Amino acid sequence: xxxxxxxxxxxxxxxxxxxxxxxxxxxxxxxxxxxxxxxxxxxxxxxxxxxxxxxxxxxxxxxxxxxxxxxxxxxxxxxxxxxxxxxxxxxxxxxxxxxxxxxxxxxxxxxxxxxxxxxxxxxxxxxxxxxxxxxxxxxxxxxxxxxxxxxxxxxxxxxxxxxxxx
Amino acid sequence: xxxxxxxxxxxxxxxxxxxxxxxxxxxxxxxxxxxxxxxxxxxxxxxxxxxxxxxxxxxxxxxxxxxxxxxxxxxxxxxxxxxxxxxxxxxxxxxxxxxxxxxxxxxxxxxxxxxxxxxxxxxxxxxxxxxxxxxxxxxxxxxxxxxxxxxxxxxxxxxxxxxxxx
DNA sequence: TTCCCTGCAAAAGTTTTGCACTACT
DNA sequence: AGTAGTGCAAAACTTTTGCAGGGAA
Numbered sequence: 001x002x003x004x005x006x007x008x009x010x011x012x013x014x015x016x017x018x019x020x021x022x023x024x025x026x027x028x029x030x031x032x033x034x035x036x037x038x039x040x041x042x043x044x045x046x047x048x049x050x051x052x053x054x055x056x057x058x059x060x061x062x063x064x065x066x067x068x069x070x071x072x073x074x075x076x077x078x079x080x081x082x083x084x085x086x087x088x089x090x091x092x093x094x095x096x097x098x099x100x101x102x103x104x105x106x107x108x109x110x111x112x113x114x115x116x117x118x119x120x121x122x123x124x125x126x127x128x129x130x131x132x133x134x135x136x137x138x139x140x141x142x143x144x145x146x147x148x149x150x151x152x153x154x155x156x157x158x159x160x161x162x163x164x165x166x
Numbered sequence: 167x168x169x170x171x172x173x174x175x176x177x178x179x180x181x182x183x184x185x186x187x188x189x190x191x192x193x194x195x196x197x198x199x200x201x202x203x204x205x206x207x208x209x210x211x212x213x214x215x216x217x218x219x220x221x222x223x224x225x226x227x228x229x230x231x232x233x234x235x236x237x238x239x240x241x242x243x244x245x246x247x248x249x250x251x252x253x254x255x256x257x258x259x260x261x262x263x264x265x266x267x268x269x270x271x272x273x274x275x276x277x278x279x280x281x282x283x284x285x286x287x288x289x290x291x292x293x294x295x296x297x298x299x300x301x302x303x304x305x306x307x308x309x310x311x312x313x314x315x316x317x318x319x320x321x322x323x324x325x326x327x328x329x330x331x332x
Numbered sequence: 333t334t335c336c337c338t339g340c341a342a343a344a345g346t347t348t349t350g351c352a353c354t355a356c357t
Numbered sequence: 358a359g360t361a362g363t364g365c366a367a368a369a370c371t372t373t374t375g376c377a378g379g380g381a382a
Contacts (some may be wrong), residue, residue: 018378027376037361038361038362039360039361039362041361041362041363041376043362043363044362073364074364075362075363075364075365076364076365077363077365078362078363081362081363100371100372146367
């Protein structure tokens with residue numbers, strides 16, 4: 001099954017492509033800064049653009065390395081401060097998979113969950129409406145109000161399974 | 167709904183009580199140590215007993231404070247080393263909720279998931295067979311093999327909602 | 333008697349913060 | 358000009374490790 005396809009069950013959607021371009025996200029970022037009377041700076045633009053262009057599930061360390069390539073003067077503190085700012089602007093999510101460090105992901109239109117390959121580290125995003133519905137039923141059974149939820153599957157991806165067989 | 171009860175959907179089981187006593191767990195611990203030719207020590211016993219008696223979702227910091235009460239001489243390093251040992255003996259799980267620190271939980275008979283109250287920090291365990299089944303279907307759709315999975319719901323528990331209303 | 337275990341302190345890894353300086357608006 | 362932003366280094370926080378001494382088998 002390829003990205004975007006639907007499975008035989010009609011429920012699981014895999015690695016849906018983002019509908020928003022990096023350029024659009026940058027414009028939103030600038031608008032949010034203006035709303036808050038915060039400043040647009042070269043560093044913030046460099047960091048945000050690299051983040052939006054590189055895509056999902058990047059760590060602060062990886063982002064730092066990438067930003068250094070186009071602006072070697074940027075410090076780690078600014079990376080973290082800009083990540084926090086983007087989070088406060090509702091432009092990124094901070095994820096904590098089972099590693100020491102956080103990973104960051106641009107906010108998209110839809111909720112999705114993650115599969116993480118324990119062999120190669122590959123992360124697959126998927127949506128499954130049935131699971132979303134079940135989570136709401138559980139919340140009702142628990143008598144609680146949900147603000148967010150997370151589901152993570154860990155295991156071996158098809159590539160790594162093929163490799164192991166080879 | 168009270169702990170152990172089943173919901174109207176017949177699926178969600180909440181805060182099932184552990185069927186294994188702390189004393190039984192200690193015996194298992196000693197057996198596992200013997201198998202591995204590792205030593206039984208006063209510190210290990212103190213830490214393991216406090217852990218098994220205090221129950222689930224304790225942090226290393228909390229465990230350290232509790233163990234200090236009955237054995238003030240114990241160091242942080244021994245806490246962490248014993249937690250690692252208990253994990254290697256398959257006697258505890260290490261969980262990483264959305265906090266800086268890990269939380270530890272005695273291994274039980276059944277898989278369950280967690281709801282975490284963002285107001286008071288309360289953690290509710292629940293089982294839902296339908297969600298378990300859906301996870302396996304998603305894994306099949308993704309073409310991956312699962313080793314483990316995690317589902318966490320975050321929100322406000324009923325107590326905190328009542329309090330807010332009051 | 334052997335060598336595993338322990339405590340202490342230091343190190344490691346990630347993220348945050350204090351401070352003087354820089355640069356947006 | 359005024360204030361928010363930046364880089365650097367140091368601190369904070371959780372967890373791990375080196376080492377010398379102590380204790381279980």
